[in-house]
Every structure is written in structure tokens, then in C-alpha cells.
Amino acid sequence: MVAIGDPPTTGRLRYPLGVSEKPSGGAASGPEPEDETGREPEIAIPLVPADGSGPIRRPGAGLRKGQLSALMNAANNRTDLIGVLRKAREQLPGDPSFGDPLSVTGPGGARAVARAADKLVGDTPSAAREIGFGALQVWQAMLERVGRGKGSAEVTVMFTDLVAFSSWSLSAGDEATLELLRRVAKAIEPPIAERGGQVVKRMGDGVMAVFPSAERAVLAAVNAKRNLAEVKVRDYRPRMRIGLHTGAPREIGGDWLGVDVTIAARVMEAGGNGNTMLSESTLRSLPPETLAELGHVVKPYRRSFFAAPLSGVPEDLRIFRLTEL
Numbered sequence: 001m002v003a004i005g006d007p008p009t010t011g012r013l014r015y016p017l018g019v020s021e022k023p024s025g026g027a028a029s030g031p032e033p034e035d036e037t038g039r040e041p042e043i044a045i046p047l048v049p050a051d052g053s054g055p056i057r058r059p060g061a062g063l064r065k066g067q068l069s070a071l072m073n074a075a076n077n078r079t080d081l082i083g084v085l086r087k088a089r090e091q092l093p094g095d096p097s098f099g100d101p102l103s104v105t106g107p108g109g110a111r112a113v114a115r116a117a118d119k120l121v122g123d124t125p126s127a128a129r130e131i132g133f134g135a136l137q138v139w140q141a142m143l144e145r146v147g148r149g150k151g152s153a154e155v156t157v158m159f160t161d162l163v164a165f166s167s168w169s170l171s172a173g174d175e176a177t178l179e180l181l182r183r184v185a186k187a188i189e190p191p192i193a194e195r196g197g198q199v200v201k202r203m204g205d206g207v208m209a210v211f212p213s214a215e216r217a218v219l220a221a222v223n224a225k226r227n228l229a230e231v232k233v234r235d236y237r238p239r240m241r242i243g244l245h246t247g248a249p250r251e252i253g254g255d256w257l258g259v260d261v262t263i264a265a266r267v268m269e270a271g272g273n274g275n276t277m278l279s280e281s282t283l284r285s286l287p288p289e290t291l292a293e294l295g296h297v298v299k300p301y302r303r304s305f306f307a308a309p310l311s312g313v314p315e316d317l318r319i320f321r322l323t324e325l
Helices: 065-076 079-089 112-121 127-146 165-172 174-194 214-228 259-269 280-285 290-294
Strands: 012-014 043-046 155-162 198-203 206-211 240-247 250-252 255-257 276-279 296-300 319-324
Touching: 155 174, 155 214, 155 259, 165 174, 174 198, 174 206, 174 214, 198 255, 206 214, 214 240, 214 276, 214 280, 214 290, 214 319, 240 259, 240 280, 259 276, 276 280, 280 319, 290 296
Parallel strands: 240 276
Antiparallel strands: 012 043, 155 206, 155 240, 198 206, 250 255, 276 319, 296 319
């Protein structure tokens, strides 16, 4: 018997008698050799077992590991694919801008979950990032729909922001800007901690903080503004607007999630050129004597005719401005 190749297994596939090794249609080159029995030799070829123990070629097996990784990264970073996925998110339930790291300035609900997830997927635009945030967007919408976006404890959320800081920093330069931010932090963060508040995060020229009560938040806001009045960098005195809102946001991953967070940010936006603003729920939560002891009163906020309406807040939201007597 003549064996072709080096068979990897003991199994062989045999041709029936009379099969010639000559090419089909080829010219005869003489009689076939015969074995001692007078029969033509059988031809055996390697047989790949049917149980799959032999080598199987998989898709992409011809690519090296580095090449396959490069192809996946290229697809993940394609701007046209990212654009298509972002467009698709507009058709999903929930806020399509979910995952914006500057979410407090955009419309819609809070993005605390997105900021937590951002630590895992990064902030570089990619297809994987859009898919992940699309799933979180739907999940957040479902939470809000069934009322589970609320937490179990009432807190007061504070947002602060320096007025016209960006335009000043462009002309002042990096060194003066950093000096100002350090001095502002030293002025406003100690009063927050002294009143039992917690700085959740710093956002450039502002902070987000939470307090266990409305009274503590108001006391911290008044003291912070008094400290800030002493800050001066290169003849520039910063002005800060503050927004306070009391509700039951949900704490997750060291951040806070819920419509109440968004409302607090919008209340701050109503502060204009450096006012301290309170939502009606914060005002209701204050002990009656608090404002009198501070020497302050509140006045209803009325939006200017030319001012854009606040987005992402209830239509019946009432806001008050805190002023000294």
C-alpha cells in the first residue's frame, strides 16, 4: 500500500480497487505496478477525524493579534460610526445627551451614573462609549419612570459658579487663574465642611455639594459669600452665584443621581450676576427663625422677559433670591 503524506491519525480513507493515480485524461505511461497478489495498489490519504480533533481554521486566524486589535480600534474610533450611534440614541428613551461630563449645564436629567461609568470607558469619543451610554440612558429613563430615581433620604444640593470667570481667565493667564481658583476654594470649601456638607465634585470654577439639611446649606452659602468678598487677584474680585434645592436624589458611586440634582443646577443658573437662589422646597425646609438670625430675607425670582426659560425643571418650580436686610 502506498501512503500519501504523513497522516496525523491512524484513520485512512481508501479508494476502491481500480482507481488510478494517473491524472484524469492523461496519457498512459505504462502499466500500473502490481503487488504480489496481482492487484493494483490501493491509495491511502490522511483522514481528518469527524470529531473535530483536527485543526480548524477560524475567521481571522490568519491575522496576527496586533493586526486584529488594530482593526477593532479603528472601527471603534470611526467618526462616521460614532455619529450614527449618537443619532440612534436620539430615538431611545431618556436623555440623548446622557454621559456629557458637563451635564449640569445641559438639558434633561442628571448624569451621575454616566460620570461614574465614564471612569471605565474614558472620555474619548468611541463606538463602545456610545453603546454603553445608550444602555445607561435607557436604564436611567426606566428608573425615573417607575420612581426609583429617588433616594431614601432628603438632602439639600448646592451648586456654585463664578460669574464671567471664563472671559477673565483668558486675559489673566494660567498662573493668575490657578491662584484665583485656589483662593476661592479656601474661601468657600471650609464653610461647607463646617456645616456638615460634602463636596461631591469640583467643576472648574464651581463645586457641587450636599448637606443633610436646608438650614446647614443656607448657613454655609452665606458664610462662603462673606469669605469670597475678601478674595482679590490682580484687582479682580470674583462674584459667585449659588443655587440650593432640597430633595431626595440617589447616591451612587460617590456621586448623586436624580432630577433634584438637575433642579439645583438650574436654580443656580437663575442667580445671574452673583445671587444666592433657593428653590421653594429649600425655603419650606428652613426653620422660621433661620433667615432672621442671619439678617436675610427672600424675594421671589421673576425671569426677565429676554431670559431663556430654565430647561429640565418642573414648570411650577418657584425660585427665591436670598438678600441681606
